[in-house]
Amino acid sequence: MRVVILKDAQAVAHYGAQLFVKQIAQKPASVLGLATGSTPVNLYKELIKANKAGQVSFKQTTSFNLDEYLGLAASHNQSYRYFMNEQLFNHIDINIKNTHVPNGMHPNPKQAGSDYEQAITHAGGIDLQLLGIGRNGHIGFNEPSSSLASRTRVKTLTQATIDDNARFFAENEYQPELSITMGIGTIMESKQVLLLATGESKADAIAATVEGPISAMCPASALQMHQDAIIVIDEAAATKLTNKDFYQFIEKQQRKLETD
Ligand code: F6R
DSSP states (O other): OEEEEESSHHHHHHHHHHHHHHHHHHOTTOEEEEOOSSTTHHHHHHHHHHHHTTSOOOTTOEEEESEEETTOOTTSTTSHHHHHHHHTGGGSOOOGGGEEOOOTTOSSHHHHHHHHHHHHHHTTOOSEEEEOOOTTOOBTTBOTTOOTTOOSEEEEOOHHHHHHHGGGSOTTOOOOSEEEEOOHHHHHTSSEEEEEEOSGGGHHHHHHHHHSOOBTTBGGGGGGGOTTEEEEEETGGGTTOTTHHHHHHHHHHHHHHHHO
8 A cells, every 4th residue: 555645635635636647548448447526626627738738539438337326316416427527527538438427327226236337347447547535534425434345326315425426416406315336346356456535524534544453344444455545634634644754755765766
């Protein structure tokens, strides 16, 4: 597990965006795993800028998003499909037909889960999966107690997540309590995983992810078992890490190796 601690949220977004740019340069037909929420918004802005500047092209890429609210149509302005179109897809040269978000309106949600798994396999698996993290350690909508071997399926949101996401919904607007999400097992099969976290509210979750025991009570801690997981955080999200100095020392050595 590589832990990269940067000054602020902007530096985190820039670093994350560069990883995507490098991935696509190495493999133009990359399969990208994408996330919603506040954390990736600045990274997506950087990718839009890079695309417009001709530094990266998404023409051959395919994407799979982590999750979607169950019961929200793609056209609903709180659906994750809508979010992705607005925040990224409408502004880059990706073929929209190659972008995938779980179908929150599928008449048979169980089937929607296995269809999604099949589509990922058919695309050749995810090359680089972007993740945010919930204050309770969730990744995707895999809430604490989710099986570490889980696959794409329906998950009930915790009250904490519902409360955290209430900021996106208008007062009295219907807010879903169910989601369809890639499982932890699905995420673990991605070739590389990039988890971003910024702000002090994520400090406990980051400490549990990096330094806590591997436990279903902190779903992100499963990444300790991933061979190529990189955790990119700002100073505020790093405040509860016991071994912060060591992670910074490792990165210094890493930079030396890269310039040699
Ligand atoms: C979003 C997702 C969630 C968020 C997490 C953090 O697709 O799967 O796990 O990454 O809830 O959300 P923000 O970034 O809004 O703090």
